[in-house]
Amino acid sequence: MTKRRGASARARVLAVVATLVLMATVSSAWVAPAAAADDASLRTTITGVSPSVLDENSTVTLSGEVTNTGETPWTDVQAYLVIPRQPQTDVEGLRGSISSNPGYAGPRVVAIGQFDEIGDLPAGDTRTFRVRVPGDELPIAAIDGVYPVGVQILATDDQGERSADSVSRAVTLLPRMTADHAQAPATVVWPFVMPVARDAQGALVDVSTLIESISAAGQLRNLLDAARAQTPGSRGVAVDPALVMAVDDLAEGRDPRVDDGDRQSAALFRDDLIALAAGPSSRTLDFDRTDVLALSRDGVRGQRLLEVSDDATSSAIRRFGLSTNRLSWPTSGTADADLLSTLAGGDDRQVLLDSDNLADWETDLGPALNVQTPNGSQDLLVDEDLTANLPGVETAVTLRQRVLASAALASLARDGDSSSRSAALAVVDPGWDPGPRNATDPVPAVDFIKPTALDDLRTGVYTGEIEPVADAEPIPPRLTGAIDRALDESKILAAAANDGRSVDAARARSVASLLGVRWRGMADTGVEIAQALASGFRDDIAAITVMGPGSVTLSSSQGAFPLTISNGSRESVSVGVELRTSNPALDLPDQDPVEIAAGERLTLTVDVDLAQQNATIVTAQLLTPDGEPFGEASEFNVRSSSVGVVLWATMGAAGLFVLFALTRRFRTHSSPDGAADE
Numbered sequence: 001m002t003k004r005r006g007a008s009a010r011a012r013v014l015a016v017v018a019t020l021v022l023m024a025t026v027s028s029a030w031v032a033p034a035a036a037a038d039d040a041s042l043r044t045t046i047t048g049v050s051p052s053v054l055d056e057n058s059t060v061t062l063s064g065e066v067t068n069t070g071e072t073p074w075t076d077v078q079a080y081l082v083i084p085r086q087p088q089t090d091v092e093g094l095r096g097s098i099s100s101n102p103g104y105a106g107p108r109v110v111a112i113g114q115f116d117e118i119g120d121l122p123a124g125d126t127r128t129f130r131v132r133v134p135g136d137e138l139p140i141a142a143i144d145g146v147y148p149v150g151v152q153i154l155a156t157d158d159q160g161e162r163s164a165d166s167v168s169r170a171v172t173l174l175p176r177m178t179a180d181h182a183q184a185p186a187t188v189v190w191p192f193v194m195p196v197a198r199d200a201q202g203a204l205v206d207v208s209t210l211i212e213s214i215s216a217a218g219q220l221r222n223l224l225d226a227a228r229a230q231t232p233g234s235r236g237v238a239v240d241p242a243l244v245m246a247v248d249d250l251a252e253g254r255d256p257r258v259d260d261g262d263r264q265s266a267a268l269f270r271d272d273l274i275a276l277a278a279g280p281s282s283r284t285l286d287f288d289r290t291d292v293l294a295l296s297r298d299g300v301r302g303q304r305l306l307e308v309s310d311d312a313t314s315s316a317i318r319r320f321g322l323s324t325n326r327l328s329w330p331t332s333g334t335a336d337a338d339l340l341s342t343l344a345g346g347d348d349r350q351v352l353l354d355s356d357n358l359a360d361w362e363t364d365l366g367p368a369l370n371v372q373t374p375n376g377s378q379d380l381l382v383d384e385d386l387t388a389n390l391p392g393v394e395t396a397v398t399l400r401q402r403v404l405a406s407a408a409l410a411s412l413a414r415d416g417d418s419s420s421r422s423a424a425l426a427v428v429d430p431g432w433d434p435g436p437r438n439a440t441d442p443v444p445a446v447d448f449i450k451p452t453a454l455d456d457l458r459t460g461v462y463t464g465e466i467e468p469v470a471d472a473e474p475i476p477p478r479l480t481g482a483i484d485r486a487l488d489e490s491k492i493l494a495a496a497a498n499d500g501r502s503v504d505a506a507r508a509r510s511v512a513s514l515l516g517v518r519w520r521g522m523a524d525t526g527v528e529i530a531q532a533l534a535s536g537f538r539d540d541i542a543a544i545t546v547m548g549p550g551s552v553t554l555s556s557s558q559g560a561f562p563l564t565i566s567n568g569s570r571e572s573v574s575v576g577v578e579l580r581t582s583n584p585a586l587d588l589p590d591q592d593p594v595e596i597a598a599g600e601r602l603t604l605t606v607d608v609d610l611a612q613q614n615a616t617i618v619t620a621q622l623l624t625p626d627g628e629p630f631g632e633a634s635e636f637n638v639r640s641s642s643v644g645v646v647l648w649a650t651m652g653a654a655g656l657f658v659l660f661a662l663t664r665r666f667r668t669h670s671s672p673d674g675a676a677d678e
Contacts, residue, residue: 041070087145236454360464
C-alpha cells in the first residue's frame with residue numbers, strides 16, 4: 001500500500017508539472033483541447049450550474065459527479081471547465097456548432113485554482129467535482145446569446161498513461177442575457193409511456209419492473225412527482241393509456257403476483273397520474289405508443305388496425321376520464337407526409353415531430369403548427385431538442401438549462417421580429433429519472449421567459465416539405481398480418497357478448513398492445529403472441545355450442561324437441577338459433593337470442609308440427625344477435641309415430657278388399673259336389 005501511495009503522489013506531481021508547462025506555452029489561462037473519443041468506463045454528470053443565466057459579473061460554477069463504471073481504476077482525476085469565446089445567437093448556429101463537434105464546448109480553462117483535483121477513482125466508485133471560474137476571468141466575449149459550457153475530465157489509466165485529451169465530458173448550455181429582451185413562451189411536456197409488454201393472456205411480462213418504477217423512488221414515480229411539482233402554467237402532459245390500464249390492474253388486485261404494499265403504491269401512482277392527465281394542457285397518447293408509421297404504410301389493413309388502436313385509446317379515456325385531446329408520437333425523425341395524411345381529419349389530435357422532419361421549418365414559425373394534407377388539416381408539435389447530441393447525463397439542472405437556452409434564442413428571435421412565434425418547447429425523455437425530491441423548476445422565473453401552458457401556444461401554419469431524416473424499420477407486415485387475423489377471430493365473440501362494448505374494448509386493448517413501437521425489435525415474439533391471441537379467441541368461440549337430441553320420435557304429427565346451448569367461453573353471451581329442415585315444405589321458426597352466463601348452459605324447447613310429413617332432418621345453427629352464424633351446426637332427425645287419416649282409410653279399404661276376396665274364394669271352394677255335377 002505504501003508503494004501505491006508513493007506512485008500516486010508522484011503521478012499527481014507530474015500532472016501538476018504538465019499543467020504548468022502547458023500554461024507556459026499559451027498567453028492566457030485556457031487551451032484548446034484536442035477532440036478525442038471519451039472512455040466508455042467513465043460517466044460524467046452535471047448536477048449544478050450557477051448562475052443559470054450569466055450576467056456581466058457572474059462567477060461560473062459547475063458541479064457534478066464522475067462515475068467509474070469499468071473494472072480498472074483511474075488515478076489523478078481532474079475536472080476542467082470548458083466554454084467558447086463567442087456565443088450562438090440563433091438556433092441554426094447552435095445546432096451547427098453542436099453537430100460539427102458535440103463534445104467540444106470550447107477551450108479548457110487551466111488556470112491554477114480553476115480546475116478540480118478529484119483524485120483517484122476506483123472501479124465502481126463515484127467522485128464529485130466542482131469547478132469555479134470568476135466572471136472577469138472567463139474567456140468569453142461580452143455578447144448576449146447561448147454558450148455551450150461543460151466539464152472535461154483528465155485522468156491516468158491503470159497502465160500509467162495520461163493523455164492531454166479528455167477521457168470523459170459533459171456539456172450543457174448557459175445563456176447570457178444582460179440587456180432587455182422580448183419575452184418568449186416556454187413549455188415543458190412530460191410524457192408517461194408504458195415500460196413493459198403484455199403476453200397473450202394479458203399478463204404483464206415484467207411486473208416487477210413496473211412495480212419498482214411506480215413505487216417510491218422509482219423512475220416513473222420520480223418523473224410523476226417532478227411533473228406535478230412544476231407550475232401548471234408552464235406545463236404539458238402526455239399519458240399513455242396503456243400505462244394507466246396496467247397500473248389500475250395492479251391497484252385493483254387483478255394481478256395475483258402483487259402484495260398489499262404493491263397495490264397501495266400502484267393505487268397512489270394511478271390516482272396521481274389520472275389527476276395530472278385529466279388536467280389542463282394534457283394529451284392522451286396512442287395506446288401503448290402505437291407504431292403509426294407502420295400502419296400508415298400498410299394500406300387498408302393498417303387503417304383498420306389504426307381504428308382498433310383508437311378504440312383502445314378511447315375506451316381508456318372514457319373509463320378513467322383522461323383528456324380527449326390526443327397526441328401521436330412517431331419515433332424520432334421518422335415521420336413523413338403519408339403518416340400525417342393517414343392521421344389527419346380524425347380526432348382532436350396533434351402529432352409530435354422532431355424539427356428535422358420539417359425541411360423548411362424556422363424557429364419564427366413556433367412549435368405549434370398546422371399543416372394541410374390530402375385528407376385534411378393536421379396539428380403538429382415541434383420538438384427542438386438543442387441538447388440531444390451533447391455528451392453527459394440528463395439531470396434536472398441540464399433540463400432547466402436546455403429550457404433557458406431555447407427560450408433565450410427564442411427571445412433574441414422575437415427581438416428582431418415582432419410577428420415571430422418563436423418559443424421554447426422541451427419534451428422530457430420518458431425514460432429519464434429526475435431522482436426523488438427534485439426541486440428544480442425547469443421553467444425558472446427570469447425576465448426573458450413567459451411561462452406558457454401547452455394549450456396556450458399560438459398555432460402557426462407550415463407549408464413546407466415533410467420528410468424523414470432517420471431510417472426506421474417499423475413493425476413488419478408479418479406482425480400486422482398476424483394481428484389482423486387475431487382481430488378477425490375476435491369479432492364473433494364480441495358480437496355475441498352481452499357486454500359487447502366491454503369485450504370490444506378488451507379485444508381492442510389486446511390487439512393494440514401488439515402495435516406499439518416496442519415490437520420493432522421483437523416482431524417474432526409479437527407474431528407468436530398474436531397467434532396465441534387468435535387461438536384463444538377461436539377456443540372461446542368453439543366453446544359456445546348447440547346440441548340437439550340426436551333423434552326425436554313424435555307421438556303424433558305435433559310435438560316438441562329440446563335444444564341445449566352451452567357457453568364454455570369466458571364471456572356472458574346472447575345467442576340465437578337458426579333452424580333449417582331437409583324438407584322444403586316444412587319451416588321451423590328461428591329461436592330468438594337468449595342470455596347465457598359464462599360456464600352455464602340453457603335448454604330450449606322447440607315446438608314442431610310435421611303436418612303430413614313423416615320425418616325430416618333438422619339443422620341447428622348458432623347466431624349472434626345480429627344474425628351472423630358461427631360455430632359448428634348440430635343435425636338430428638325428427639319423425640312422427642302417427643299416420644294420417646288418408647293412410648288409415650287406404651289401409652282400411654285395402655283390408656276390406658282382401659277380406660272380400662278371401663270370402664268369395666272360400667264360398668267357391670265350399671259348394672256341394674252334386675250341385676257341381678248337374
